[in-house]
Amino acid sequence: MPLFMDVHHMEGGVAVGDVAQAHMADLQEQAQHGVSYLKYWVNEEQGRIFCLVDAPDADAANTVHREAHGLVADEIYQVSEGS
Template identity: 70%
Template structure:
């Protein structure tokens, strides 16, 4: 399955605790869409969130975010994992 990295730029007020809650909502919503959210990273100082996800396509990954909590990605990149 393709692998994607998405980027959210939310500005001030992003906390790792809030992102953890949003990630749990993604996990609860992902299965019907054939999506598997794997990991996330947060840069609180810049208000950015990065999510790593296996999905059939970028739109399926974004649909999970939309349905789970409404925080859709600003950018989504298909990536290949290196060693």
């Protein structure tokens, strides 16, 4: 399955606890769309969230975000894993 990295730009910053709650909502929704959210990273001050996800396509990954909590990615890139 393709691997994607998505990027969220949150105006005014973001709290890591809020991102953890959104991630938990993604985990509850993901199976319905054949998606697996693997990890996320947060830059609280700059309001940036990065999500790593196995998904059939970018639309499926964004659908999980939309249905779980409404915070869709501003950017999404197909990536390859390296060491």
